Structures are given as C-alpha cells and as structure tokens.
Amino acid sequence: MKGIMNRKCVPAKLAALALAGTVLAATTACSAENKGPQVTSTATSKPNSSESGTGKPTESTTPEPGSAGSSPSVTPGSDGTSTAQATASPGAPATAVSWKTYTDAAKTVSFDLPRDWIAQSAAPEAGSLAGAVKVEVKDATGRYIATLQTGLPPSTPVACPAGQGRPYVVISSVPLDIPHSDGPDTIDPRVVFRVIQGYKFFGSYGITNMVAGADGQSCELRNRVQGPSGKGDYSFGDVPAIHSYATDEKVAPAKAFDTLDLAAKYAVHGSEFADVQRMLLSLKVNL
Secondary structure (H helix, E strand, O other), rough: OOEEEEOOOOOOOOOOOOOOEOOOOOOOOOOOOOOOOOOOOOOOEEEEEHHHHOOHHOOOOOOOOOOOOEEEEEEEEOOHHHHHHHOOOOOOOOOOOEEEEEEOOOOOOOEEEEOOOOOOOOOOOOOOOOOOEEEEEEOOOOEEEEEEEEEEEEOOOOOOOOOOEEEEEEEEEEEEOOOOOOOOOOEEEEEEEEEEEOOOEEEEEEEEOOOOOOOOOOOOEOOOOOOOOOOOOEEEEOOOOOOOOOOOOOOOOOOEOOHHHHHHHHHHOEEEEHHHHHHOOOOOOOO
C-alpha cells in the first residue's frame, strides 16, 4: 500500500488552524514514553491520495504557488481515515516579492529562489554519475535551506521489519512534473512536507517519488526521486531522508515540533515553507 495519512489516536483534540478551520482532529490517548500527540495506524485506513498521486490536483494539501490563498482542512472519513479539502483563507502566506533563477553551467537543472537567497555549487557526492550536480541553497543570512543533487547512484531503502515502523503524516503534497522512472515502490513525483513521530514530531521537506511506508508506518521517509534509466536519482530538500530520531541524535537541518498542530502550522501558514515549496516546485531537470 502506498503512502498513508492516518491520525486515529492523539492525546488531545488539536486546535483548529487559525483562519483555516479544522486541520487535524483527534481522540484522546497518552504515552509515558513519547511527548506530543500519538499517531497510530488503523487496519481500515486508505492510501493518502496527496502522496500517492492518485488524487486530483485539487486534493493537494497546500495551495499551488501564485494561486489565491487557501489552506487545507482535514475531515474524518466514515472509515476513520481522513480526506484533504482546500478551503479559501486569507491567511495563506505570501512568498518573497523578488525571485531569481539558478541554472548550472551545463544547463541540466534550474530552479527559482528568492533574490536574496544564495545558491552555491558544491562537489557532488562520492559515487555520483558523471555530470552530476550538487547545489546548496542558503537564505540571506547564510542559514542552510536545502540541497539539490543529481546523478545519485541507486540506493536501497533501509530495512523496516514488521513492528519497527513509526507513524507518519503527509502534511503537504503537491504534484511535480520532472523526469522519473516508475517501479513497484514509486509514486508520481511530489513536493512534500512529512512528519514522522518519535519523542517529538520530526518534519522534512523535499521532492520524492518513493513510497513512504504502509498502513501509516515507516522507518524512513526519503526525499529522493528515482531518475530515468541510466541517469541516476536526484533529490532536493533539507535532508536526504528523515527518521524517528533518538534523543542523542542531531535533528537539524530537519525540523522538530512538540505537536503535530505546530508542524501543520509551519507548512500551512509559514512564510519560510511557502518560499521553499515555490522553489522546489520550480525545479526543471534536463537529463
């Protein structure tokens, strides 16, 4: 089963997002081991169309850049799952006023970014294919935002034995038209913001066409697109993959939130994510 959005069990009913109506609704449960809301799977859950690519574009959980302001609301389905519906809202964040376009010397990739952000080329990862590109993006203050990498050699996802996966939620998912190849564990390319549960809720944004997990559980969420045959994979995001971090692990540059509601507010109302999402959606790849 492809990506699942499931919120059957959390410790308190989360407040509705300001100006957007209800985004996440939940029932009560608590855990002595984990902080924040609990997100568990259900046998009757269905694939999240926003991640799997099976839904219509209007079902994306965030507005298309440049569109009229809208924010998602998530309403419980009759079977206990959730469906995303866009509702008009004047509170949707605006992106930066002035933008520029980065293009590598070989003109294999290009993307837009705010004019005061910085895009710097870097040495490709070891083992990358010939002609691979690596570009690091920072904001006007020099703070790291994301890395674009092409020509990545194929990789195998981490093993995830039964019972070892952690609950995850797809908060934002928008289709992305870029070259890719299909396989048994792929979806149509998306720009996503996803959260996986641990002692906090760990969030990450990026591009992907990799199936995240089954039944709302995963050991690793990969920000990676399986490229056309012989061209290598590519990624564009804050981290190549995100997992449920241990208390002694460094989380940054991935995000950590005390509650699922705060993670949703970052994606729905945050100006940083609005800029990041617009940048990721502008990606053009010429392989």
